[in-house]
Amino acid sequence: MSHPIIESLETIIVDLPTIRPHKLAMHTMQNQTLVLLRLRCSDGVEGIGESTTIGGLSYGNESPESIKVNIDAHFAPLLIGQPADNVNAAMQRIERSVRGNTFAKSGIESALLDAQGKRRGLAVSELLGGRLRDSLPVAWTLASGDTARDIAEAEKMLDVRRHRIFKLKIGAGEVNKDLAHVIAIKKAVGERASVRVDVNQAWDEAVALRACRILGDNGIDLVEQPISRYNGVGMARLSASSPVPIMADEAIESVEDAFNLARIGAGTIFALKIAKTGGPRAALRAAAIADAAGIGLYGGTMLEGGIGTLASAQAFVTLPKMAWDTELFGPLLLTEDILANPPVYRDFHLHVPNTPGLGLELDEDRVAFFRRDKTTTAYSHS
Ligand SMILES: O=C(O)C[C@H]1C=CC(=O)O1
Numbered sequence: 309m310s311h312p313i314i315e316s317l318e319t320i321i322v323d324l325p326t327i328r329p330h331k332l333a334m335h336t337m338q339n340q341t342l343v344l345l346r347l348r349c350s351d352g353v354e355g356i357g358e359s360t361t362i363g364g365l366s367y368g369n370e371s372p373e374s375i376k377v378n379i380d381a382h383f384a385p386l387l388i389g390q391p392a393d394n395v396n397a398a399m400q401r402i403e404r405s406v407r408g409n410t411f412a413k414s415g416i417e418s419a420l421l422d423a424q425g426k427r428r429g430l431a432v433s434e435l436l437g438g439r440l441r442d443s444l445p446v447a448w449t450l451a452s453g454d455t456a457r458d459i460a461e462a463e464k465m466l467d468v469r470r471h472r473i474f475k476l477k478i479g480a481g482e483v484n485k486d487l488a489h490v491i492a493i494k495k496a497v498g499e500r501a502s503v504r505v506d507v508n509q510a511w512d513e514a515v516a517l518r519a520c521r522i523l524g525d526n527g528i529d530l531v532e533q534p535i536s537r538y539n540g541v542g543m544a545r546l547s548a549s550s551p552v553p554i555m556a557d558e559a560i561e562s563v564e565d566a567f568n569l570a571r572i573g574a575g576t577i578f579a580l581k582i583a584k585t586g587g588p589r590a591a592l593r594a595a596a597i598a599d600a601a602g603i604g605l606y607g608g609t610m611l612e613g614g615i616g617t618l619a620s621a622q623a624f625v626t627l628p629k630m631a632w633d634t635e636l637f638g639p640l641l642l643t644e645d646i647l648a649n650p651p652v653y654r655d656f657h658l659h660v661p662n663t664p665g666l667g668l669e670l671d672e673d674r675v676a677f678f679r680r681d682k683t684t685t686a687y688s689h690s
C-alpha cells in the first residue's frame with residue numbers, strides 16, 4: 309500500500325476579537341491571535357492545527373510571528389514529501405531536528421492527527437486509544453479587572469449553566485487588594501462554585517506563603533503558579549506548607565519538566581497544556597508522569613480558538629481521571645471564530661465531537677476576513 313504524502317504546510321496568522329479585555333499578571337489581552345496550520349496531503353485530506361500563545365512573547369518563548377517563521381522555514385521542509393499517515397514518524401523526524409518550539413510542534417501534531425483521523429474515519433480521541441467520556445467540565449476565568457463586573461459575570465455563567473468553576477487572575481495588583489477581590493467573589497458565589505486563583509508567577513515565596521494561608525481560610529480551592537516558573541524548590545516548599553493545593557502551570561514547559569517537578573514535589577496539581585509539552589500526545593505523556601506521582605490533573609489552555617481547544621479536549625477525554633477538570637473555554641472568549649461548527653458548550657461541559665479528526669470544519673470566508681494579510685473585506689455572519 310502506498311502512503312499518502314505531505315504536500316504542503318501553510319501557516320496563517322489570524323487576529324480575532326475578544327468579548328472584553330482579559331487581564332493577566334503579565335499582559336492584558338485586547339484580542340487573541342492564532343496561528344492556523346493547514347497540512348495538505350496527496351490523498352486530498354487536509355489536516356488543520358492551531359498554535360496559539362498569549363500576549364506575544366509575554367507568556368511563553370514563542371510568539372505567533374516566530375511560530376509562523378519557524379514552521380515555514382524549519383518545520384515545513386522537514387515534513388514535505390514525508391508519509392502523511394504516520395504521526396509517530398513525522399513527529400520523530402521533527403524531534404530530531406528541532407529543539408523546544410513546543411507551541412509550533414503542538415499545532416503540527418494536531419494537524420497530523422486531524423488528517424489521520426479524517427483519513428481513517430476516526431475521531432482523534434479514538435486514534436489516541438479511545439475516549440472514556442464525551443464531555444469535560446469547563447472553568448471560566450474572571451479577569452475583567454473589576455470585582456463587581458467579575459461577580460456579575462460569574463452570576464450570569466451560573467444562571468445559564470455554563471460554568472461553576474471560576475479561575476481568578478491575580479498578581480498584577482497589590483497583594484492585599486487582590487486578596488480582597490478574591491474573597492469578595494468567593495463570598496458572592498458561595499458554595500455554588502469552586503473558586504481558584506492564577507497568580508501567573510507574580511509573587512515571591514514569602515508573599516505566597518502568607519497569601520495561601522489567607523486564601524485557604526476563605527474557601528479558595530487552588531492556587532496556580534504563585535511564584536516564578538524557575539523556582540521549583542520554592543514551589544515544593546509552598547506545596548508542603550500551603551493549606552490550598554498548589555498547581556504548576558508555566559513551570560511545565562516540556563514532558564521532562566513534568567518529571568522533574570513531580571520528582572521534587574513542586575505542586576500537587578499539574579496543568580496539562582498541549583502547547584507547553586508539544587502536542588496532544590506529549591500532554592498525555594506528562595499526564596502519565598503526574599498520575600504515577602499521585603499528582604492531580606487539570607486540563608489547561610493557552611486560550612486557543614476552537615481548533616486548539618478541541619485538539620486538547622480530544623486528548624483529555626482519553627484520561628481516566630482529571631480531578632480538577634478543565635479550563636477549555638478559549639472559544640468563548642472570542643466574539644468570532646473561524647469555524648463552520650464551533651465547539652458546543654452546554655450544562656457546564658464542553659461536548660467533544662466524535663466525528664472524524666478533531667471534528668471541525670473551517671469557515672473559509674472567516675479565515676479570509678480575519679487573517680492578518682486579509683484576502684477579503686467582508687464575510688457572512690451566520
Ligand atoms: O493559565 C494561564 O496561565 C493562561 C490562561 C488560561 C486561562 C486564562 O484565563 O489564561
Ligand SMILES: [Mn+2]
Binds near residue numbers: 506508533557558579
Ligand atoms: Mn495559568
